[in-house]
Amino acid sequence: MQAAARGATQPSEATLRRLERASGALATQAVARMDEELSWFRAMPAAQRSWVTIVAQAGIASLVEWCRNPGRPPRLTGEVFGAAPRELMHAVPLRRSVDLIKVTVEVVEDRVEQVAEPGDVDRLRLTVLQFSREIAFAVAHVYASYAENRGAWDARLEALVVDALVRGDRAEELPGRAAALGWAETEPVVVVVGSAPPGEHDSSTVVRRAARSMGCEVLVGVHADELVVVLGGGPDLTAATSRVCREFGAGPVVVGPRVDSLAHAGESASAALAGLHAAAAWPDAPRPVSADDLLPERALDGDPLARAALAEQVAAPLQSAGPELLETVRTVLGNGGNLEATARALFVHTNTVRYRLKRAAELTGCSATDPRGAWTLQLALALGQLEGQRSLWH
Structure with a gap:
């Protein structure tokens, strides 16, 4: 029904031929007005401005074809925006694209009386208004499709970045990939x-x-x-x-x-x-x-990094602090954290044991009187002893 109504009110063939001949000049005038009214357009590189000119000219040519075939479903996405390279969508967001379309339509409307044959002015003006609505839907479709494709691409790239982290791939590639995702x-x-x-x-x-x-x-x-x-x-x-x-x-x-x-x-x-x-x-x-905090469990599970960390952060500081400190820690662990029993076994005062344990905690971050700390100390010392024996054998 809409197509029939449009066919009944479409401009004459003579008007369409005049519009077709004027399409280049109209596109140039539209770009000139964009340059006057849109400050951000003036700042665009020359190549991008030329792309806009091509799109504007393709739009006017599509208007002519649209009028000549009133029963044909509009294919404006490919006809108009297919003339522009994909990079134009990076440079011109949707809101600014609407501004460009608005200026182009205004220029064509202003020149309707000059282009139309006598008696065709109102029909051409109405056609331009109808076509501008179709163009608005087409540009929304273009940007929606682009956003959907970009979202799928981003998801794939994000999966690659995270997968590279999990697999331990080359680290120097990660920041560049993540930057493409906006990181x-x-x-x-x-x-x-x-x-x-x-x-x-x-x-x-x-x-x-x-x-x-x-x-x-x-x-x-x-x-x-x-x-x-x-x-x-x-x-x-x-x-x-x-x-x-x-x-x-x-x-x-x-x-x-x-x-x-x-x-x-x-x-x-x-x-x-x-x-x-x-x-x-x-x-x-x-x-x-x-x-x-899971270093002991990781070491038992065979994680070499955890074994190395326990040796470096726990066993080595105790061994370097001297035999008295190491012996005190071992004795406390052997006595289940009982300080009095440890003092008797070492023939020292209980306060001496407390002082040594405080010093050990400062060096290792583990308290021998805390169940979790005692477990970590015991495992670290056992692993250190095993590593020491292996080094002697080799």
Whole structure:
């Protein structure tokens, strides 16, 4: 019905031929008016301005074809915007595209009396108004399609970045890929891992919303049933981590150590994933739990980085502090944390034992009288002893 109505009111063939001949001049006049009225258009590079001229001319040519074939469904997306390279959508956002269309339509309307044959002025003006509506729908379709394609591309690139972190690929490529996703240069960065929510729950969208509400950059990926989240910057990364961990599935959530940039995020991811795999050995672990707090479980699970960390951070400081401190710690551990029994065994005052244990805690960060600290000390010293024997054998 709309096509029939349009056919009944369409301009004459003579008017359309005159409009066709004037299309180049009208496009040039439209661009000149854009230059006068739109300051941002004046600042565009010459190549982009020429693209706009081509699109404007294609639009006027499409108007002529649209009038000559009133029963044909409009294919304005390809006819008009297919003339422009894809880069033009990067340079001209949707709101500014609407401004360009508005100026072009106004120029054509202003020249209707000069272009139309006598008696055709009103018909041509009405046709231009109808066509401008079709163009508005077409440009909305172009930008919606572009946004949809860009979203799918971003999702694939984000998956590649997170997958590279998990697999420990070359770190120098990560910042460039992440920058294409809008990741700002920011520090510190941590990686958080845990189980993905069950069912059809869109964990990626929810996690992004939670992280950005805390002012953080974020990357999200799902590997098998594990949710991997990279957080960067933000005024309070600890609070952001606690907020994001609510969106994980059941079970432990492990936070890798902080690193100074995305280029080193693989280190945080490696520690966090090792902690997640070993977390079952600490059923009462807090949620979230630091990967460093899981060093004993990670070492038992065969993580060489955890073994090295225990040796460097716990065993080595005690061994370097002298035999008295090391012997005191061993004796306290052997006596189940009983200070009086330790003092008797070492023939020293209980306060001396307390002083030595305080010194040991300062060196290692572990208290021999705390169950968790005692467990860490005992395992670190045992591993240190084993490593010492291996070095003697080799």
